[in-house]
Every structure is written in structure tokens, then in C-alpha cells.
Amino acid sequence: MTAAHFNKEKGSQLKLFTPGPVHVPERVLRELAKPNDTHRSKPYSEMHQMATEGLQKLLYTKNECLIFTSSATGIMEACVRNLVKEDEKGLFFSIGAFGDRWYEIGETNGKNSKKEGVEWGKPITPEFAQEALNKDKYAVAFIQANETSTGVYNPIEKLAPIIKDSGALLCVDATSSMAGVKIEVDKLDIDVCLASVQKCFAVPPGLAVCSISDAAVEKAKQVKNRGLYFDFIDLYKRHVAKHQTPTTPPIPQIRGLTAQLDYILNIEGLEKRFERHEKLGKQTREWAKNIDLEMFPENGYESNTVSTIKNSLDLDIPKMVSMLLEESYRIVNGYGDLVNKTFRIGHMGEIQIKDLEEMLKVLGDIIKTLK
Ligand SMILES: Cc1ncc(COP(=O)(O)O)c(C=O)c1O
Known part of the structure; x- marks a missing residue:
């Protein structure tokens, strides 16, 4: 064999x-094997809080961070469902396969979606972004930081201020860069910054995480038909009140993530x-x-x-x-x-x-x- x-x-x-x-790494695998209390217990809440506070440090943000029982695509869908109202438009910047996927999520959820893409291999430039934003009024803009299909890193530090100046909320897919590349969420005023943990975090798949701004939470409250499993408001309320998730999360994975965040922040730096x-x-x-x-x-x-x-x-x-x-x-x-x-x-x-x-x-x- x-x-x-x-x-x-x-x-x-x-x-x-x-x-x-x-x-x-072995040390994360050992964490996954440790026994856990239930997801409604004090030990769980303490661990959940440690993980989300670790995420805040990693992302240089005071925004709350949420944990989802899904891969990153789940949060991509949650952004679309929770943040775009029926009479609004979403702008999906695409530089490759995952930008195209986010646009498809917009379309398949029946949202008014516009894709603005460039030739694969190229980034979204500030000029391109400005021109796209000038064409219409968009409630939310969606963009990849790192596009894993083309291996292009968008100049997100230059793009974020342009997008935010337009009045749109900004959702950033940092799936293949979070915990590997610096992303300063508060400085860039990113409303949702998301990733799954099976990439730069080096945790097995099954969990996704994001930061969420107060503006995004307020917006979600006004949006109808947010669904149940990925309802930002439900997730946010449970998190803030109890450091828990509304449904049963993969507790061993969260233990692995908590240990990895401790390693990233306090051992490697x-x-x-x-x-x-x-x-x-x-x-x-x-x-x-x-x-x-x-x-x-x-x-x-x-x-x-x-x-x-x-x-x-x-x-x-x-x-x-x-x-x-x-x-x-x-x-x-x-x-x-x-x-x-x-x-x-x-x-x-x-x-x-x-x-x-x-x-x-x-x-x-x-x-x-x-x-
Ligand atoms: C940039 C990007 N976005 C989204 C995804 C989808 O992630 P997941 O498979 O965790 O849903 C990937 C996966 O490779 C990705 O690289």
C-alpha cells in the first residue's frame, strides 16, 4: 500500500x-481527541469565548467574531441572504472561480446580482472598482482577498476604502489567506471577513469563521427571509449572550481551532x-x-x-x-x-x-x- x-x-x-x-500538525490532532462537555455547558462557553477573542486579535478587530458549522461557502451564502434586501443590488467582484461562485450564490438565492470580473490572472484594480461602483447603487460588495484558483491576491487595502466610500457594505472572502496574511479588519472597515479553517489555520475541515460589524448586524435585522441555519442575528445573539452557537457545533474542531489560535498568537506570533x-x-x-x-x-x-x-x-x-x-x-x-x-x-x-x-x-x- x-x-x-x-x-x-x-x-x-x-x-x-x-x-x-x-x-x-500532531498537536492539533491531539486536541481533537480530547473529551468535551456539551455545547450548552460552561466549559464549552469558555472555550468558544477564547476562540472568538483569538479571532478578534488575529483580525485586528473589535467586531464580534462568529463560528459556523459549515465550510466557507456557508458564510458566503449567509452574507448574501442576510445583507441584501429584495429591492437592493449586490455587486460581486470576480477574479476567478470563487468570485464566480459568490455571484452564483447571489443568483441562486434570487438576489439582484451584478458580476464585475476581469481576465483570470489579473486583480481588481482601484480604477476598475471605482468604475464598477459608479455604474449603479449597490447595497453590498463581495470580493475575494486571495483567489485560490488563479493564485492572485487582490489589493484589498486599496480597494476597501473605495468600496466603503460608495456606501456599500463590504464582505471579504479571506478563505485562503486568513491566518497567513495580515488583514486589518477595523482599519479597512470590513463588514464581514470570512474563512474556513482547513487552510491557513491548519485545522481539519468542518468549521468556518467570520468577523461581523455592527453595521452588518443592523442591516441583517432589516432583511426578510434570512433563513434559519445561517441567520446572522440568531448566531450573533447566542454568541453575545452566551458564547454559544444556536445549533450543535463540531466541538472537537472548535477545541482544535482554540489551540491553533493560541499557538498562532502566543507561540509563533x-x-x-x-x-x-x-x-x-x-x-x-x-x-x-x-x-x-x-x-x-x-x-x-x-x-x-x-x-x-x-x-x-x-x-x-x-x-x-x-x-x-x-x-x-x-x-x-x-x-x-x-x-x-x-x-x-x-x-x-x-x-x-x-x-x-x-x-x-x-x-x-x-x-x-x-x-
Ligand atoms: C477563496 C475561496 N473561497 C471560498 C472557498 C470555498 O471554501 P469551502 O470549501 O471551505 O466552502 C475556497 C475553497 O477553496 C476558496 O479558496
């Missing part, structure tokens, strides 16, 4: 360089964590350049958590991925329309520079044999 097969006894033996779910991700991104880009592979994103907008690399050497990508699997490493093909035109290396969570160097050496040798 190779590491590429299901291993009932030991679990996966692969080293994941994926854009999520990512490698989970935020600045060091962000610097490490910057180095991981830079080192991957240098490696690619040295073997004549081009980056897919426009120069200057490359993500530091996932590298989307153009197949400029015309490699057999599925073969390359499976040869690397034989060496116990997993990377992934391109996403959606970018399959075989690109491949992606995830370098987020707990991956260290040395781990990346080892994997890139093996991948480089495989690429030499495939050229």
Missing part, C-alpha cells in the same frame, strides 16, 4: 502542499507567521523562475499562500502529480478552466521553509524527467 491509498490504521501519510485542506508565508511565496516563485516556469498571476499580485504556476513547459500535469504522490507529496492541478494549463502548490498553514525546499527539490527532479 502506498501513501496514496486509504490507510485505516495510520491515516494519511502524505505531505500536503495543497490549497486546503492542508497538513494538520502574528508578524512571524505572516513573514513565514511571505517567504514561502517568494521561495516558490524563485524556484519556478529558475526552472523556466512562469507564474499565472500578473506580476506583483502573486499570492503568498498558494502559487498558481503556468504550464509553460507543456508538462503532463496529471502524471507529474501522480509521480510526486509516489514520493508521498500532494500538489494539485489547476482549478476549473485552468486544469492542465496551470498547477498549484499550496504553502499555507504550518508548512516550514525547509519542508517546502525538500518538496520543491523532488518536484524539480520529476519535472526534469518529464521535460
Whole structure:
């Protein structure tokens, strides 16, 4: 049996360089195995409070932070359902597959939705954003920080003030960057900043988190048909009153998240964590350049958590991925329309520079044999 097969006894033996779910360290796995009290108990509330206060520090915000029993897409849908009224319009900026998904969520929930997109590989520029906002009156704007399909990081620090000046609420999908890249929620006045935990947090999938502004809470109160499971008001009230969730959450995951936040904030430290991700991104880009592979994103907008690399050497990508699997490493093909035109290396969570160097050496040798 190779590491590429299901291993009932030991679990996966692969080293994941994926854009999520990512490698989970042993110390987090041990947290998941600890027994818990119920979700209506004092010990649970204490843990929930520790997790949400940790999130506030991570996001540089005084806004309350909420925990959802879902992946990030659940909160993306919650933003649409809770914040856009029947007679209002939502503006969905898209630079790739996940921007397109958010627009689709708007459409399938029957909201008046407008998509403003750019060619994949490019970011939303301040000029593009301003022009899009000038065309109509939008109640809410939705945008990715890091677009995991194209490996582009939007210039969110420049875009946020432009969007907020228009009077729209701002929802930011930071799924593949939160806990890897600095996002200052209060400084940027972001109304909802969301992510799932199976990416830069290095916790197994099943939980998503967000910060929520007072303005977003007030807005949600005026919106009809918010639904039940992802009702911001219900979630917010339970959280503020009791440090609990309205329905049963995956308590072991929240224990894992709480431990990871403690590690991130108090052991590694935020600045060091962000610097490490910057180095991981830079080192991957240098490696690619040295073997004549081009980056897919426009120069200057490359993500530091996932590298989307153009197949400029015309490699057999599925073969390359499976040869690397034989060496116990997993990377992934391109996403959606970018399959075989690109491949992606995830370098987020707990991956260290040395781990990346080892994997890139093996991948480089495989690429030499495939050229
Ligand atoms: C930028 C972005 N948004 C949203 C999602 C959807 O996340 P989830 O699978 O946690 O729902 C992903 C997943 O890869 C993502 O990378």
C-alpha cells in the first residue's frame, strides 16, 4: 500500500502542499481527541469565548467574531441572504472561480446580482472598482482577498476604502489567506471577513469563521427571509449572550481551532507567521523562475499562500502529480478552466521553509524527467 491509498490504521501519510485542506500538525490532532462537555455547558462557553477573542486579535478587530458549522461557502451564502434586501443590488467582484461562485450564490438565492470580473490572472484594480461602483447603487460588495484558483491576491487595502466610500457594505472572502496574511479588519472597515479553517489555520475541515460589524448586524435585522441555519442575528445573539452557537457545533474542531489560535498568537506570533508565508511565496516563485516556469498571476499580485504556476513547459500535469504522490507529496492541478494549463502548490498553514525546499527539490527532479 502506498501513501496514496486509504490507510485505516495510520491515516494519511502524505505531505500536503495543497490549497486546503492542508497538513494538520500532531498537536492539533491531539486536541481533537480530547473529551468535551456539551455545547450548552460552561466549559464549552469558555472555550468558544477564547476562540472568538483569538479571532478578534488575529483580525485586528473589535467586531464580534462568529463560528459556523459549515465550510466557507456557508458564510458566503449567509452574507448574501442576510445583507441584501429584495429591492437592493449586490455587486460581486470576480477574479476567478470563487468570485464566480459568490455571484452564483447571489443568483441562486434570487438576489439582484451584478458580476464585475476581469481576465483570470489579473486583480481588481482601484480604477476598475471605482468604475464598477459608479455604474449603479449597490447595497453590498463581495470580493475575494486571495483567489485560490488563479493564485492572485487582490489589493484589498486599496480597494476597501473605495468600496466603503460608495456606501456599500463590504464582505471579504479571506478563505485562503486568513491566518497567513495580515488583514486589518477595523482599519479597512470590513463588514464581514470570512474563512474556513482547513487552510491557513491548519485545522481539519468542518468549521468556518467570520468577523461581523455592527453595521452588518443592523442591516441583517432589516432583511426578510434570512433563513434559519445561517441567520446572522440568531448566531450573533447566542454568541453575545452566551458564547454559544444556536445549533450543535463540531466541538472537537472548535477545541482544535482554540489551540491553533493560541499557538498562532502566543507561540509563533502574528508578524512571524505572516513573514513565514511571505517567504514561502517568494521561495516558490524563485524556484519556478529558475526552472523556466512562469507564474499565472500578473506580476506583483502573486499570492503568498498558494502559487498558481503556468504550464509553460507543456508538462503532463496529471502524471507529474501522480509521480510526486509516489514520493508521498500532494500538489494539485489547476482549478476549473485552468486544469492542465496551470498547477498549484499550496504553502499555507504550518508548512516550514525547509519542508517546502525538500518538496520543491523532488518536484524539480520529476519535472526534469518529464521535460
Ligand atoms: C477563496 C475561496 N473561497 C471560498 C472557498 C470555498 O471554501 P469551502 O470549501 O471551505 O466552502 C475556497 C475553497 O477553496 C476558496 O479558496
